[in-house]
Amino acid sequence: MRVGSKSMLGAAAGIAVVWMVAVACVSAQAPKPAAPAAAAPAQVPGSNQLLAENVFKNVTVLRGIPVDEFMGTMGVFSAALGISCEDCHTASSNDWANYATDTSPRKMMARQMVVMMTTLNKQFFGGRQVVTCYSCHRGALRPRVTPSLVQLYASVSADELDVLLPPAPPGTPTPAQIIEKYTKAVGASAAKLRSYTVKGSYTGYGPEGFPRPFELYANAPNQKALIVRDNEAGDSTTIFSGTAGWVSAPFRPVAVLELHGAELDSARADAEMMFPVNVNLKALTNLRSSIDFINDRTVLAVQGNKGNALVTMYFDEETGLMTRLVRSTGSPVGRLPVQTDFSDFRDVAGVKLPFKWTTTWLDGRANYEATEIQANVTIPATRFARPAPAKPY
Ligand code: HEC
Numbered sequence: 001m002r003v004g005s006k007s008m009l010g011a012a013a014g015i016a017v018v019w020m021v022a023v024a025c026v027s028a029q030a031p032k033p034a035a036p037a038a039a040a041p042a043q044v045p046g047s048n049q050l051l052a053e054n055v056f057k058n059v060t061v062l063r064g065i066p067v068d069e070f071m072g073t074m075g076v077f078s079a080a081l082g083i084s085c086e087d088c089h090t091a092s093s094n095d096w097a098n099y100a101t102d103t104s105p106r107k108m109m110a111r112q113m114v115v116m117m118t119t120l121n122k123q124f125f126g127g128r129q130v131v132t133c134y135s136c137h138r139g140a141l142r143p144r145v146t147p148s149l150v151q152l153y154a155s156v157s158a159d160e161l162d163v164l165l166p167p168a169p170p171g172t173p174t175p176a177q178i179i180e181k182y183t184k185a186v187g188a189s190a191a192k193l194r195s196y197t198v199k200g201s202y203t204g205y206g207p208e209g210f211p212r213p214f215e216l217y218a219n220a221p222n223q224k225a226l227i228v229r230d231n232e233a234g235d236s237t238t239i240f241s242g243t244a245g246w247v248s249a250p251f252r253p254v255a256v257l258e259l260h261g262a263e264l265d266s267a268r269a270d271a272e273m274m275f276p277v278n279v280n281l282k283a284l285t286n287l288r289s290s291i292d293f294i295n296d297r298t299v300l301a302v303q304g305n306k307g308n309a310l311v312t313m314y315f316d317e318e319t320g321l322m323t324r325l326v327r328s329t330g331s332p333v334g335r336l337p338v339q340t341d342f343s344d345f346r347d348v349a350g351v352k353l354p355f356k357w358t359t360t361w362l363d364g365r366a367n368y369e370a371t372e373i374q375a376n377v378t379i380p381a382t383r384f385a386r387p388a389p390a391k392p393y
């Protein structure tokens, strides 16, 4: 994506895919945070989940989905077509109202495409979501009409994993075997790890990819708080409390977004996987395994469901360690994947933990480098409480 922006840097963690997508685009030309257009958006009766049409002014086809999922669809559009938000929207600031009134031909075309895609899946594929924007566009504005002879004979890039695992070839180790090897690799002390804190440096993607400090707090079995510091725009905070999840960051239409449904399930999986002991046969339902390659290394993949989220763990065949975690949730126009790649594993209190990781989502990337990890420290419960709205300090 060609969107590099301040808030993309501020965008703290994978669970916030969609918001980051939003922010990435909008704030590119928005040096100062403005008050969100929708100050007190209406909510779905009987729940505190925000629907897209209640927050935004002119939603005609992607109705009836939560606002975070709606922003995810914008990420799918951008990624599938290889363009930025501004290529469809004429808005030049984070005045969200501008997004409602623009009438660019591309935006109109995109609306029709949603209808076409939905019809194709319904009429020809029994309602399964097998045709998405990406199926045809493959990162280009205009789908190719003629098979490329160059591509036909070019060496194929190794890393061509889809979010949905390929069928396992015969002889693939079972999920139980893969997880057992991981448990040995990570160290027996994993069972004794009850908390840890991480300090380090965060860099976003794009022209403003300069480093910022981050802090990460993890409390067993599944509490997680990630804070990326930014004194000019305000901190970006993502929290999973053990039951609830929030994203608080500057330049968002909803200042503190509470996660629901599949997004919450995905955040729960993310928080759980902070503790290697949670990587067990009960971590996910409907477990299956397959084999693939990441950067020319053989990986064994274990995929399963966490509520409505789909989670795939990739383990290096040789070391047994988890080198990639992909969480994805559904949307009307395709899945919204969030991928984290782990490296630089070091021993912390007898447990192998990654000191570097990169989180990639449809419209951005964030690199984290730990400088210090402290194990088994007491973390105050307030760390995992609902965060305050981001503000400069
Ligand atoms: C391929 C074109 C396309 C791209 C790229 C795109 N959008 Fe959209 N956007 C649309 C369409 C179409 C709608 C209206 C959807 C509907 O009516 O259901 C929309 C609606 C919106 C709205 C709701 C506006 C309102 O108040 O009604 C927001 C906000 C938005 N987009 C943000 C973004 C952001 C942020 C990005 C970049 C990550 C982005 N869009 C990328 C086509 C696009």
Ligand code: HEC
Pocket: 077, 081, 106, 107, 109, 110, 113, 114, 117, 131, 132, 133, 134, 135, 136, 137, 141, 142, 143, 333
């Ligand atoms: C079945 C294949 C197919 C699918 C699925 C599909 N498109 Fe398209 N799309 C096309 C083709 C073909 C064109 C070029 C049409 C032309 O040249 O007149 C196009 C053109 C477009 C354009 C106009 C590009 C330009 O030149 O400005 C937009 C925007 C677009 N598609 C968005 C989407 C979005 C968003 C989705 C997913 C909701 C989607 N498309 C899904 C085939 C597809």
